[in-house]
Amino acid sequence: MADGVITSEGETATGAPGLRGLAYPLGDPPTPGEAAEAAPGVLWMRLPLPMALNHINVYAIEDGDGWVIVDTGLQTPDSVEAWEAALTGPLGGRPVTRVVCTHMHPDHIGLAGWLCERFDAPLLMSQLEYITGRMLASDTGPAPEDGVRFFRAAGWAEERLERYRQTYGMFSKGVAPLPAGYRRLSAGDILSIGGQDWSIVVGNGHSPEHVCLWRRSDGVFIAGDQILPRISSNISVWPTEPLADPLADWLRSLDRLGDLLPAETLVLPGHGEPFTGVLPRIEALKRGHAVSLKRLARTLRTPSRAIDVFPSLFARPVGDGLLGMATGEAIAHLNHLEAQGKARRARDADGVDWWTTLETEPEE
Template structure:
């Protein structure tokens, strides 16, 4: 799970979002969002505690009533028990027809293998999300590659932090039930019939490679996954596999595109926190928060800085050993964005550490 460190919360002004539901579902319960659309939650633990998942009324190929599921929770006994309770309870014992996954992070895709195998259902996901997930899952149990160690050393990590990284490497796959061995590809712009309604696929990137949102114009609903969250800014990171990537530009471009494509009157169904109205205001706030962060960062690197030296202008929280990896990835995303805009330069010293300074 990769959700942000509240990068956009420096500003005292927040958009005036509205939350139409006065309570969220408990484990084993569901809240009706619209006809044939149910809101359920699966346990996560940690700061976020829950992930929202969605059940959409659908039919099996032979015409029996069932449920298409969107996102699945992280793999584990607690989540499996929560699914058993939900299926027997508010979902009425009806079968799962299809499993849609917005993106490849374990809290979203983790139980897809369990549900697809239990009901002989197909996983629906974008190609890059499926392939990336399989690639990361293959690292489980491996030693940390030297490329990755050099990557974090260049960011300014000390030897203790590098040793911690080596010890924890390869944990991604532990949050996954064995992935489905095949999938149905979702593409940007696809129109998918689910039950009585057509849902359009709107792809974004930056938080993950090819994140799929689902928008139903008839119901005025948008399942946003992690692409738009009401109270936190999703993690946007550079990783050792693509050290020169510019995911923040991808993220900002995606948000602008979503604002131009999806009307403001939708009810947004996010992966975390509660359903809300105010999509366009929230997008403006997310973009503005990152742009202000870039401005602060540009001013800071008037004198050369390492990645580990810039956290205080991007995040309000203290960055401890548990947040260091995420903060490094987000810090690099902002620095790489400045590099791409021609506003910064990077120089590596003799010890392999990168220093960033504002371009002349």
């Protein structure tokens, strides 16, 4: 999972269908250091990211005389500068009372420890996200041979495997030290912020126990990366759990959210712009992955490595900077077909997995 530092949210992600049914009621995003009102008592801020996906949205919720912060950005000088401007500007110099992180990817937890220490504020996360984040932040190397075997099996060349060895441990570079303790958030919890109740909704697949916040009283849903408006959340398999089927977890989460959320919900996502139209978006995401899986099954009529199936999943060429994430997402789709009895793998003498379809007449 260490390559998830460049994640999270896939410029290479599959299932980027049309945006019919979506509306963006808040207009242009705020510049770093500024804020826009997303809903009563909720400010929308945007921080820069030094990658193809060049921003993350963070939110501040009024909490009496202070603010609850939801997600924090990556630990970079640009993000710190934007926070300094926001804290003295639109946040009015008022203290941060709590820090909530939706999940453990570095662009979401990177400055959580910095904010918690600065304001003596507690960190709130789900258990699996906190533990996984602490684990990855402390894993600075050397690169495990299990990881090398994993990416060799996917078809990586030896020179790219050597680069993996040399750059392993980048997760910690984007994350300030996390607090030694936290307050657990679990599905169904009610979080009181400024006299308003926010229900904790948990999703899976993009990360282990992703927290979303839902203010039922007016239909505001802080989604993190569980639902994004313009791209599909990155759903990947990593060396820590090579046989996982996170795509099944994510699709089940989409089904639950589709049953739970009203049609008029205002979604405040981790990337892209706040939007309405959550139900058609959920259906489009599910449809996009179904189409990708059909294309993948057709591709596997010819034995293929994970790196060979990129064209059936991604709309653009995969450059070296996105190879780790694209590989993880390709394996997630291959594992999903395998779990459904529609594909199998065979490892050759060089340690490379070759995938083939088990469908005699793949559906067109």
